[in-house]
Amino acid sequence: MGKLAASPAGGGGGGGELPSHTLNSPTTPVGREGQNIDVVVAQSLEVVFTKLNMGADLDPAEYRVSLGDCERLGRAVADHPALTVSTLDTVPIRSEREDITRRQALRVRRSQVEALRAAALLRPLTASPAAGGRLALLDLSHCPLGDQGALAVAGALGALPALETLLLVNAKVGAEGARGLAFAMAQSGFAGERLDLRLNPLGELGGQGVAALLRRNLGPRALGLAATDLGTMAGLHLAEALHYNCRLQALTISSNPSLGEPVGGALVEAMAVNTWLLQVDARDSGLREQDLQAVEEALAANRLRHRQAWERQQQRLQEEADEQLQELQELQELQDNLQEARPLQEQHEAGGRGRGRGRGRGDGPDSTASIATATAPARPSGRTSASALAAAASGALGLGVGAATLSLASTRSGIPST
Secondary structure: OEEEEEEEEEOOOOOEOOHHHHHHHHOOOOOOOOOOOOOOOEEEEEEEEEEOOOOOOOOOOHHOOOOHHHHHHHHHHEEEEEEEEEOOOOOOOOOOOOOOHHOOEEOOOOOOOOOHHHHEEEEEHHHOOHHHOOOOEEEEEOOOOOHHHHHHHHHHHHHHOOOOOOEEOOOOOOOOHHHHHHHHHHHOOOOOOOOOOOOOOHHHHHHHHHHHHOOOOOOOEEEEEEOOOOOHHHHHHHHHHOOOOOOOOOOOOOOOOOHHHHHHHHHHHHOOOOOOOOEEOOOOOOOOOHHHHHHHHHHHHHHHHHHHHHHHHHHHHHHHHHHHHHHHHHHHHHHHHHHHHHHHHHHHHHHHHHHHHHHHHHOOOOHHHHHHHOOOOOOHHHOOHHHHHHHHHHHHHHHHHHHHHHHHHHHHOOOOOO
């Protein structure tokens, strides 16, 4: 059975019950006896598929979530770009690619969703390229997926190019499921933000599969492998992968007591060449204290290096912004000068046309004198505007005004041409 709550689009009111038909038709009014009310459009849903205490001795297997329920939920996400389906245990989406308001998150946690139901849930999203291109976070933590459920998720990764965060905490994923996920991520070129497989019995083979993904310089920026039954061989493979991976920035391998001392030495060697890793949590994993201290010192040096690089980048961006602002100010000044020079140019062109008409009529000395009288007052202003015209010349070239026009205007007004 499902518990469902909805938040209205405006966000101004509290949550309330939303009938299921509203998911397929968000513009359908909800009211009694034709009562006129505001349309409710769901922006987010809080969903948990679990058994409720109904006060009767009923078989839980007969009341678990159906395949149809899962498929309809997936279709609702695919058909409603503004809809985010989640549970109460929400995790903020952090994205570096696009505006996060255009991405979606699908979280169904602590629910009786196993392999078949996970496949039904994802089927509508993988069938629609538009829907698959919006899903940025998928969280099926604390669901009994098992290896087959993890493989169902792996099979959907190729149709989810925007996926950046995959959370499968305590989902009963074993070595087969972990290796399948790593292989699918390698095939699809997954380079997201976070992969969390904590509290799953991955074992040696599962850990080695994830290490193979890291060795190809793929995978997430944050990897969670705490309490996953990793052994020494898996730890050594992970440490070796750090020699080649320049994407991973946070690694959690805590609560794996079988890793042992050899893994600590291998991590120290890897950190001597890895300048990208910023955080490592290896508590309760059988590593020696001096190895943990050496790893922490290397991480501190990496963090300092990254902070300095970030500060240099910010300074460079600020300098570029200042240069662009200065260029805009200079362009605006040239445009203002050109705007001031246009009336003078039009005046000189009008005077030139007048003199041409006078010569064409042959009006004699009287007309010549009148023209001289009419144009004489314009000469001092023409000389005064010479500096303005010269200053606007470079701006005129940039704005598409011919330099020949300015030169002609200067000649007609009596300004010597340079």
